[in-house]
Amino acid sequence: MAGTRRAARRGRGEGGISFREDKELWVARISLGFDGGGKRIRKTVYGETKNEVAEKLRKLQADHDAGRLVDAEEITVKEYLTRWLGNTAKETVGDGTWERYRQLVHKYLIPILGGLKLHKVRPLHVEQAYADMKQGNGDRKPAGADARKSAGVVLSIALKHAVRNGLIPANPAAEVKKARPARREMAFMTPGQAKRFLVAAERNQNFALFSLALGSGARQGELLGLVWSDFDFDRGTMSISRALSQVKGEFKLKEPKSQAGRRTVTLAPSVLAALREHRAAALKGGRIAAPVFCTRTGQYLDKKNVLRAFKTIVKNSNGAEEERAGESNSEPDLIPARLRFHDLRHTHASGLIAAGGSIKAVSRRLGHADVSITLRVYAHLMPDDDEKLATLAGTLFG
Structure with a gap:
């Protein structure tokens, strides 16, 4: 006989188990109270055995008590992304x-997709969202390829988490093609340009910072987070174990992204000389306990101010080079104006690789988690030794 054997009524947050003879399944229900319209909100799960459903019910009740239970049928993309940002992404x-x-x-995902129910989002919606980003709408300017790709990556990560949590059966963004930004040509200085850059930087109070950036290939955050105990002047080394993060004007020291980020780098005599002079100035100015590179009051350096100083040095260096070229009636060898502070790292790595440095040793020096990262970024700069290899092969096997 078809029907349902019902359990006694339970209170809010409690569950009931019954058997559906028409479906030949056990069913568990949990009451979540009422929505804004006064309608009772319930969650239902099924199972082949009573024990299976009881276990699911216990998990539902635990999630409800901890405030983790989400009504997948009602949650919108806006609600989900807001929750994901504040909880999961914030912690990871x-x-x-x-x-x-x-x-x-x-800026992009909530204005375009936010009103949709999460469980109703389909690949077509995602594809249209990417098109809307490119076109722009009203006050929202068209998004470039970099922004569209980044937004697509974030959306895919967030929806993948929704799948893991059982809110949706599959990730609708997984198979939708993202924007492909044009490949940017890497910017860096030649050894000659780098030497002229350092000459122009000598009068800057953070000359040692620029010298160390070129001489170590360390990231800007790693350099700005250094303290004097990170240097061993007797051995001529620098230890990197932290990086300075700056978000909305707030400074925070953080751990390296990978174990490879913790490393010791050997420095050239010219870099050590610049650091010794910088340390003497810090000692004289009462800043020896402050970060190695700091303001006159011992505070962390603002990245915007560092970039401003960097651009000024590049401008001064190019000005001097144009003057020299004019006097000698030759073509000036100018530093690319679009160079960023981070490109001092590229200059360091590209110079070592072009000179025949071991890619594995360069990778370790840069703190890359895997040598494949170094190969992907700098492979086009590696010298073509095919003729040398042919000669070597002839010697060995000819």
Whole structure:
């Protein structure tokens, strides 16, 4: 006989188990109270055995008590992304990355997809969202390829998490093609340009910072987070174990992205000389307990101010080079104006690789988690030794 053997009525947050003879399944229900319209909200799960359903019910009740239970039928993309940003993403990525996620979510994803129910999002919606980003709408300017790709990556990560949590059966963004930004040509200085850059930087109070950046290939955050105990002047080394993060004007020291980020780098005599002079100035100015590279009051350096100084040095160096070229009636060898501070790292790596440095040793020096990263970024700069290899093969096997 078809029907349902019902359990006694339970209170809010409690569950009931019954058997559906028409479906030949056990069913568990949990009451979540009422929505804004006064309608009771219930959650239902099924199972082949009573014990299976009882276990599911216990998990539902535990999630409800902990405030983790989400009504997948009602939650919108806006509600989900807001919750994902504030909980999951906040705990799994660094401050700078999280801020970028937040900007992309609120600038592009929520305005376009936010009103949709999460469980109703399909690949077609995602594809149309990417098209809308490219076109722009009203006050929202068209998004470039970099922004569209980044927004797509964030959306895919967030929806993958929704799949893991059982809110949706599959990730609708997984198979949708993302924008493909044009490949940017890497910018860096030649050894000659780098030497002229350092000459122009000698009068800057943070000359040692620029010298160390070129001489070590360390990231800007790693350099700005250094303290004097990170240097061993007797051995001529620098130890890297932290990086300075700056988000919305707030400074925070963080751990390296990978174990490879913790490393000791040997420095050239010219770099050590610049550091010794910088240390003497810090000692004289009462800043020896402050970060190695700091303001006159011992505070962390603002990245914007560092970039401003960097651009000024590049401009001065190019000005001197144009003057020299004019006097000698020759073509000036100018530093690319679009260079960023980070390109001092590229200059360091590209110079070593072009000179025949071991790619594995360069990778370790840069703190890359895997040598494949170094190969992917700098492979086009590696010298073509095919003729040398042919000669070597002839010697060995000819």
